[in-house]
Amino acid sequence: MQLSLIFVLAGAMLAQTATQAEKANRAKGMMAANQFAGAAELYGELVRELPGNTGLLLNQGMALHLSGQDAKAIGPLEAALKGNPNIPPALLFLGASYLKTGQAGKALGPLEKFVALEPANVEARQMIIDAASLSGQPGRAVVHLEKLGLWYELGRAYEGLALDTFAQLEKLFPESGPFFALLGDTRSKTSQKRAAFFFYRKALEKSPAMRGVRTEIAKIYRASDHPEWALHEEAAAAKLAAPDCRAKTTECEFAAGRYQSAVRLSKMTSSAMNLYWRTRAYRELSAEAFGKLKSGTPEYFRYKAETHRDQNQQAEAAEAWKEALRVAPGHPDFSRELAGAYLALKDYGAAQELATSLLKAEAEAVDLNQLQGDLYLAQQLPEKALPFLEKAVKLDGRYLPARASYARALLAAGKAKEALPHVTAALPLDSDGSLHIQLARACQAAGLEAQAKAAMSKYQEIQAKRKQQDLMLEDELQITAPK
Amino acid sequence: MMFELLLVVAQIRFEAVGTGPEFVLEHSPTTDKHMIETMPGGLAVFDANGDGRPDLFFTNGASLPSLANKFANRLYRNDGNWKFTDVTKEAGLEGAGYSMGAAAGDFDNDGDVDLFVAGLRSNHLYRNDGKGKFEEITAGSGILSNEWSVAAGWFDYDGDGLLDLLVTNYGAIDLAKPRFCGDAAKQLRVYCHPRYYDPRPNQLYRNLGGGKFADVSLASGVAAVKGRGMSIAFGDADGDGKIDAFVTNDGLPNFLFRNLGKGKFEEVGLLSGVALLDNGKPVASMGTDFRDYDNDGRPDVVVTALNGETFPLFRNAGGGQFVDQTSRSQLGRLSNRYAGWGVGLVDFDNDGWKDLFTANAHVNDVVEKVEAATYKQANAVFRNAQGKFEEVDAGLRGSVKAHRGAAFADLDGDGRVDAVVTSLGDKVEMWRNVSDGGGKFLTVKLRGTRSNRDGIGAVVQVAGQTNAMTSSVSYASSVVGPVHFGLGAAEVVETMEVLWPSGRRQTLKNVKTNQTIEVVEP
Secondary structure, three states: OOOOOOOOOOOOOOOOOHHHHHHHHHHHHHHHOOOHHHHHHHHHHHHHHOOOOHHHHHHHHHHHHHOOOHHHHHHHHHHHHHHOOOOHHHHHHHHHHHHHOOOHHHHHHHHHHHHHHOOOOHHHHHHHHHHHHHOOOHHHOHHHHHHHOOHHHHHHHHHHHHHHHHHHHHHHOOOOHHHHHHHHHHHHHOOOHHHHHHHHHHHHHHOOOOOOHHHHHHHHHHHOOOHHHHHHHHHHHHHOOOOOOOOOOHHHHHHOOOHHHHHHHHOOOOOHHHHHHHHHHHHHHHHHHHHOOOOOOHHHHHHHHHHHHHOOOHHHHHHHHHHHHHHOOOOHHHHHHHHHHHHHOOOHHHHHHHHHHHHHHOOOOHHHHHHHHHHHHHOOOHHHHHHHHHHHHHHOOOOHHHHHHHHHHHHHOOOHHHHHHHHHHHHHHOOOOHHHHHHHHHHHHOOOHHHHHHHHHHHHHHHHHHHHHHHHHHHHOOOOOOO | OOOOOOOOOOOOOEEEOOOOOOOEEOOOOOOOOOHHHHOOOOEEEEOOOOOOOOEEEEOOOEOOOOOOOEOOOEEEEEEEOOEEEEOHHHHOOOOOOOEEEEEEEOOOOOOOOEEEEEEEOOOEEEEEOOOOOEEEOHHHHOOOOOOEEEEEEEEOOOOOOOOEEEEEEOEOOOOOOOOOOEEHHHOEEOOOOHHHOOEEEOEEEEEEEOOEEEEOHHHHOHHHOEEOEEEEEEEOOOOOOOOEEEEEEEOOOOEEEEEEEOOEEEEOHHHHOOOOOOOOOOOEOOOEEEEOOOOOOOOEEEEOOOOOOOOOEEEEEEOOEEEEOOOOOOHHHHHOOOOEEEEEEEOOOOOOOOEEEEEEEOOOOOHHHOOOOOOEEOOEEEEEEOOEEEEEOOOOOOOOEOEEEEEEEOOOOOOOOEEEEEEEOEEEEEEEEOOOOOOEEEEEEEEOOOOOOOOOOOEEEEOOEEEEOOOEEEOOEEEOOOEEEEEEOOOEEEEEEEEOOOOOEEEEEEEEOOEEEEEEOO
């Protein structure tokens, strides 16, 4: 990131000689003329001549950052801050250099300090948001997202916090009532009634007095044409004692719609219930943020499209991505997503048109080369798929989906032997055994009969395991009468 | 040995015949979306009354979910000149229950073709009296079943000269409790994925003679595996002289039941390479044919499936091994946009290479709402250009329907093989083959003496081509008719060889083309 900050060079240099003053002036001039590398060298010389000079260290750090030498900039900037911990430019440039050198976590501290000193600085807040996202600390972005009115990002940040809290709940209180209740909520949200019912039932087994769960079960009963069972659950729910809200509790704050307060209170102790309410509060805060998205904006359509996509409503997702692209023409991420939706809808022509256009701008993108290859594969044109998939594999040999697609294309093109290393590499992705069948075919072509047989046995093993799991799930996922 | 192509250009063309049967396939669509509604449409083409002309039998549905009102199955007598008369009632073939597939075969070797009808917990066996009247003998025959049967096929697996019966079963179904599949919020209900129907074993009945059958499903090993059986085709996959059975499965790996002899079968689909495409994914396999498409003397397997899945083609590489040739034959690219049911590898232009006809339509009647596909589709013809396929405009594209079953026979005796296609809720299509090019033909009518009467299971080799006598074809359908060969410009076939199911090999020399020749097993 090129900072647009107008830097103010530190001018005061104690005990300078005429030569040093002249050097300082030259450096200053170079900075003004955007000759940052030269300036950095001069400031380096001055720092060596006048060690510990905070102003010179700051100037050297800035010049290094602006000349793209971020790794080298960190030392002088940190040294400058040792001299004076509250120099705003030093904080900002240090944060920026940390970010540029992939140390997003370390960038947060100086940037947050900078924003505290200069709260109106939008660019710094944006950097904090980036750093928080990159370092997996969405919570530290929240206040800045809110300030900047970035509702989409805020919604996603709260979602991230909800996920983190849920993960904590799973770790600390696995198989607890609150844990299962949240799983039930997740399934219910995506209309997976039977799965939701299963988890709510498990929640009740663990925590029979947990409020809200029976009401959710009653809703599922009604939606499944079992009104008499719903009445039974509702009656049982009514018997549960109401929460005592004379004192502030997470549950009461949540019920009153004061989600931030619920979050704060929940952090006082890490009980299962506190983690449960905190997760739910974050989910609500996320929904609130998304609710503030202005209709007709790219983010509005993006959120809509992603919601449809996540619920496997690909036709609706495609329409929303098209709307998003109407208001943000050529947006590469939206175009990628639209191409993905077209692929899921088997509208290969439309997907290919997008993929081709994206590839023109990003010929070296692994995902786009793979997408183009997959599209040809889906149209049963393996020969056309091969160059794209080969390129994707060359660009990133560790990207296993590309290896799997490349192997499939090679097999379809009759180049089974060549497929062998790629299908072997992709085996960790094999969830249904299909890659082991591909491996068997490749081994057969290479005359490796024993390996082919072993691969087929593995396929059968995977299939048998899946069948068993499906049967278990089928048994478990039944909506049954109240207990 | 490769057959030299003697005739260079022959345009495959079909004409719709308006004078055909008025039969409409009643599948009883309901808002409950019972899967069986999507699956009827099997038919049989055979000479029911012994007049030498192939007649037409159609299976039909029943009211759902009660199954109380049967829409009669139909038999149409071929009066010649593309005129057909409904003789169902006289023939006694109205049937009962929800019927799906038909299998014609002379199981009692009395010289007339009998009939088996598969359906939902309602299978029926009829004996032909030779004059076109059929007597139902199900009750005492030993073939009673409570399964959801889709198709069946006759073959003599034990070489005793009597045709045995293999029946495919789809899955467990409860019509009283239809599962909701789709998007309730959008009030979009669709037919459930096959995975919601628990797989069932197929059934093998050994013909004991005298109209009696023994269920040998378990003893033979056929019932050792469970699938969602759709169609059946027979062929000698491994060249050991014993007939093997290929069964398509919906959304599961296909089965190849290798005939081990002594009444035993082993399912070898996976090992032989016909269970799955090379990508390792099972497809919604529907119809099938098991014939030599590349004139290398070995029977290959073709399967119809949904759009995006291709119509898999497995080339027999010898030694019981098959190679996925879908992509390399060009069939993958060409078939990818179709969903197919009925299918036949038949030399429609008589050029010496078996072409491919597919009866097309998607299974999901609201597929347009969920993906870029269409429910009703036109049928397709893929011309076989020496082992590579090319799609041709054969005059079929104007008829866009929910096609299902298809059967292929020379209905007007002109030496060109015609097509009959059923469609859900629509009138049957009669496609007259009017391909030009004047390719010569030879049709071989077999009469078994030691083998079964119609020589089902016999392999005939003519001028470098191989074809087999089978009555089990396409999707849940059946044809009993002479074995057809297209011969290009050849006036005479130097050598014709018949390998009878009994193992006897018979050679005929200097056989003139453009005729139907009857060959009696010596």
